[in-house]
Amino acid sequence: MPPESKPNDQNTAPERYNAPAREPYWQAKWDEAQIFKAGNNSSDPKCYVLEMFPYPSGRIHMGHVRNYAMGDVFARYKRAKGFNVLHPMGWDAFGMPAENAAIERNSHPGTWTYANIATMKTQLKSMGLSLDWSREIATCGPDYYRHQQKLFLDLLNKGLAYRKSSKVNWDPVDHTVLANEQVIDGRGWRSGALVESRELTQWFFKISQYSDELLDALGTLDKWPEKVRLMQANWIGRSEGMLLTWALDKKTAPNGHATLDIYTTRPDTLFGASFLAVAADHPLAKAAAEKNPKLATFCDECRRMGTSVADLESAEKQGFDTGIRAVHPLDKDWLLPVYVANFVLMDYGTGAIFACPSGDQRDLDFARKYKLPVVPVVLPAGADAAAFSIKDKAADGNGTMINSRFLDGMTTTDAFEAVAKKLEADTLGGRPVGVRKVNFRLRDWGISRQRYWGCPIPIIHCETCGAVPVPAKDLPVKLPDDATFDKPGNPLDRHPTWKNCACPSCGKPARRETDTMDTFVDSSWYYARFTDPQSETPIDPKAASYWLPVDQYIGGIEHAILHLLYSRFFFRAITDSGHGTGLNMREPFSALFTQGMVTHETYKSAAGKWLLPSEVSFKGEGDTRTALETATGKPAAIGSIEKMSKSKKNLVDPDDIIAHWGADCARWFMLSDSPPERDVIWTEAGVQGAGRFVQRVWRLIDDAASKSAAPGSTMPADFGDDALALRRAAHKALDGVARNIEGLRFNVAVAQIYELTNEFSAALPKSSQGLDWAIREAAGFLVKMIAPMMPHLAEECWSRLGYNTLAANQAWPQADPALLVDDRVTIAVQVNGKRRDELTIARDAKNGDIEAAALRLEGVVRAMEGRPAKKVIIVPQRIINIVA
């Protein structure tokens, strides 16, 4: 920050706009007038603009500023366009950081959370966002989570929530389940303890029931980024294949295991099979291990193997022959060995595979290691049949069948059909040997968390009646305030009395569920709650059907799968279980925009410590720029540009920027230059540039106010050329800015505002009756165009122009179509595709006249070198190309 400028002080030069002093004034004006309060009963078309609500982690960061600045531009613009806009804000307030803070301070998570909410709310207000604060919600409030508990019960009732035993990452020191992301090199990220795999009974939401629909409906989300839809499609992971039942050889199979089911997407390669493999946890493996201690040891080793990326890459394919033999479904005399293999996953398909080494790289690696047959069955297109063999690379594509008996010569697609038809017709023990089956990668959503600071799962466990839902009249199941946070583990579980209760069904002493819900449940329906946050039911059908779906949702790409997929599922699940009756929609967010991150240079002191940008001063410019640690005067290293983060200390505090430059400057900087979906680099120079523009607009409007025609003057009958040019520029900018805001291309909208500003500034020194009127008009347009982006400055300018209304209440002006097109156009003239001259001609000139004029041009004549024109291509108002 340049020490010489002190915008916090009283204006020394009266023409300087003191943003930090004026912004709170206008914020108070908006508050008084309650202009951003959205009514649920309006005949105006609605527009629901939502940015992903923040986790109250302490203070807002620049990422928030960017996200909310974008949403606010869109919301304010839509208001100006006459929409009834809903633009709410709330807090994703449950979560582990609050509980960790409580452990560190030996206080309550709520204390920390609500203090953070208060701080961040003040900060957001200082940004001048057009938010309807009357709808504020915090997910940690019983007013919110009691409805979530009702939603849970209704899902349970519909069979969409259920309990099952599953394997989880268990941290033995912190006594809690950890998500896969929280396990680093096999150790808990907080405790450092070796994570154990534990079988626990957990609550699940049946997202898998919606696999097909969630995948298919992605096609309808045409206002979502292609990237996000693709990520979700991959995550859902649909594959088409067959479920095959293999008979096991009676002499070798364990008792009770007459058959083995496997899933395959390549039944066409069955004649290339050389072995079967099951996961270490597969029942067949367990049965075989009972009689074989060495196999039991191998299975234990497999289970211990981590599932991290590093583990998987370094892990070699390993297997153990169970001694069991299986009968090939297409040849009863063909027996294949059954292995236990470390690369087979229990929770995909059936946990068992048939391996075709010539057609799958893993199978090939495995076959080479254990000296199993490798029979090529697919000849890739273009390969020479005589010379074809499999070495160290499997042929996993399509082609022509070889070495495959009755399939030989068929394409892989035809072979799939042929095998499928045959195996569907064949029977084993009265059932078809093969059934076509669509398989999904998507698993059910485990929502149980062994934590305090989350929504309690409203269930009571009774020894007689089992898991009994808490009756709706007893909701909410409130978190006890007097939990203790002095040691790790679940404070609900060790609370002396909270979990004791009576069974709602039989009345006998029973125990409350002490797990709470994953916080992603909270954020899966908050957008619906915003439509009527006071409603006695979780969702008010009338309000929801008026406002939903969200018309524009904006947030980070990091939620491409998690939050956005959960919400798409949960919205379907709750509507299917009776909420929002009459809501005729399946998707909660009709348009999605994912914005880029805010990045900044990093700095390191001579001692190797990260330094805050505010702890560093600079010498020189460009390539010769060097940094010094201000406190010590020692040189500091300028490092790479990274996402702003606490760990690298490359943070700029929004409060400092707003206090020094004003919110408008910060907002303008965020919207300028970088396309919204890409990362933006926060630079001091960029902020200064934005700050200069704030002052420039103020100066120009101030100047225009004193020179231009009075507000409301009648339009002159005639405009001079200068006035007409300014009017054209203003109307074109209006039109362009509107379209670019609608398309969320804020950087381009900003550039168009700059262009108009340049024209405006050039016109100001001149004067005529027409020009004075045009200046008044252009000044009004300029103010209305910057209003969504720099709302405070817009108010200040609007007031300076002599109006006593609020700029925020002004309608977006209609651009005059007649002024959007010029009478005369300048078009380039090419000879053989190279630009040689340009031609300014009447917009509606006839092609013959254009051609004649073009051929007369000096540059054209020169380039033609006396040759005749073979052909003249005229694209009206675009280009002329003469082929010589």
Add this chain to the structure above:
RNA sequence: GCGGACGUGGUGGAACCGGUAGACACACAAGACUUAAAAUCUUGAGGGGGCAACCCCGUGCGGGUUCGAGUCCCGCCGUCCGCACCA
């Protein structure tokens, strides 16, 4: 490994449907104002050649389609992102 996106001046980037590449901004340079600086204003600028008019080259690289390609097609190279023992 699979899937995807991107590659344009010193920098961020713009260019609707294939039609004047480099809008706009930052940084830079020169000038004006000033005792001086800041601020502000004016002007310049893709690279090369030329006094100039003007000419040649130019959107990662190599081909192609077209009157015309940053944009479309094929093949490379590079960067980034997502998923990943998914049968």
